[in-house]
Amino acid sequence: MxxxxxxxxxxxxxxxxxxTPGRQAVESWTRAEGIRPESFSELLREWVGGESAEDTPLHRLETGLLPIAEFNHLLAERLRNHHEEGRVEPEGLLQRLFSFMHxxxxxxxxxxxxxxxxxxxxxxxxxxxxxxxxxxxxxxxxxxxxxxxxxxxxxxxxxxxxxxxxxxxxxxxxxxxxxxxxxxxxxxxxxxxxxxxxxxxxxxxxxxxxxxxxxxxxxx
CATH class of the missing domain: 3.40.50.1000 (HAD superfamily/HAD-like)
Structure with missing residues (x-):
């Protein structure tokens, strides 16, 4: 027995x-922001993947060493918009992602x-x-x-x-x-x-x- x-x-x-599942929230967020989803996926692999460095911006954000406002700007700089002339607005960027998490x-x-x-x-x-x-x-x-x-x-x-x-x-x-x-x-x-x-x-x-x-x- x-x-x-x-x-x-x-x-x-x-x-x-x-x-809400993270993938679902991210899909809604990237669609609303006009972000190319692959640019966020590539960034995640670099910043939080198994072979990422110990001091990536995301690691520092998670451990409280990097303010969210500063992280938003670093994130926005690396994301690609669907329109070549477009830019991703950094102010409140992650907060807008959280709005899709219920x-x-x-x-x-x-x-x-x-x-x-x-x-x-x-x-x-x-x-x-x-x-x-x-x-x-x-x-x-x-x-x-x-x-x-x-x-x-x-x-x-x-x-x-x-x-x-x-x-x-x-x-x-x-x-x-x-x-x-x-x-x-x-x-x-x-x-x-x-x-x-x-x-x-x-x-x-x-x-x-x-x-x-x-x-x-x-x-x-």
Whole structure:
């Protein structure tokens, strides 16, 4: 008989997990801004890809070392518009991207369900200088670690250990949910159970395999 692993807590990423998928938001943003999508994709590979340098503008933004206004100008300089004479307006550029990221109500309901079962929940997020809807999230998460506030970013193992230490958790009893494969791989390397998020249905199914019947233990 297969023994279910012991799970005390589930840790969630924010953007792309608790919100609109990142790809969907970026597609809407580039279309609205008239940005050539391939120019943003190329930039991401350079600034956050597996072989990127440690001090790229995006890394510095995520760790709180680069103000979002300055990042917006660096980003706008590298993006290409559909019109040769056109330029990408830097003022509020990332903020306009965030406007296309909306809460994923199904995943938020899943977090609430986990809390009702008695599982501990936490948030571990790489911030792009964005604000978080804390009035909505505070009741769902026991603790939150945001990269820009602690000077660390995923997939650096130190940021995972920081959250685990603050909550008194051990990796083997913790599940990490993220939509970025590199972040999931890093968590797994520490011994955490992991779920690569695609949508709420897939994630709930994966969590049920790890923690058992969520409905059975729902303490409403």
């Amino acid at each position: 297969r023994r279910e692993p012991t799970v005390d807590a589930v840790v969630f990423d924010y953007g792309g997990v608790l919100t 809460p994923d109500e199904e995943t938020l309901r899943l977090v609430a369900k986990l809390r009702r079962t008695g599982l501990r929940t936490a948030l571990l997020s790489n911030s792009w200088g964005n604000t978080y809807p804390w009035e909505q999230l505070d009741g769902l998460f026991e603790h939150a670690v945001v990269s820009g506030s602690v000077g660390l970013r995923k997939p650096d193992p130190k940021i995972y250990r920081l959250l685990l230490d603050r909550m008194g958790l051990i990796p083997e009893n913790t599940v990490f949910v993220d939509d970025v494969r590199a972040n999931v791989t890093a968590a797994r390397g520490l011994g955490m159970h992991t779920v690569l998020h695609r949508d709420a249905t897939h994630t709930e199914r994966a969590l049920r395999e790890l923690v058992g019947d969520l409905d059975k233990h729902d303490r409403r």
